[in-house]
């Protein structure tokens with residue numbers, strides 16, 4: 216199956232369990248992959264695939280102006296939006312907080328969801344350090 220990907224999307228988000236994280240935005244790095252059966256390789260028409268520019272705009276819009284305690288909740292929210300608006304076959308998303316701990320480069324979550332009757336199917340891993 217084909218996919219589109221977005222790597223290193225930098226967004227400013229209010230996310231975290233601590234008061235300072237609720238008040239002030241912090242930088243997140245998002246890697247995103249959407250699976251699809253696309254006609255675009257034959258049609259050469261943007262309308263026959265998922266427009267990654269639109270995905271970037273929608274992810275940024277969903278993150279900004281909202282508050283989430285956990286990255287898991289933010290990730291789930293974004294995955295639900297992506298299935299509803301772009302209808303991919305599957306979604307793989309990594310969300311990293313940059314520089315929150317001195318001894319690690321990044322911390323974050325990795326979500327993988329299969330489309331199932333219009334909804335994502337739970338299959339999740341939380342990881343402490345991302346490559």
Ligand SMILES: Nc1nc2c(c(=O)[nH]1)N=C([C@H](O)[C@@H](O)CO)CN2
Pocket residue numbers: 230231232233236284285286287312315341
């Ligand atoms: N699995 C998670 N663990 C932690 C999260 C999270 O969102 N998911 N968040 C925090 C704090 O907000 C932390 O990032 C502050 O530095 C701790 N653990």
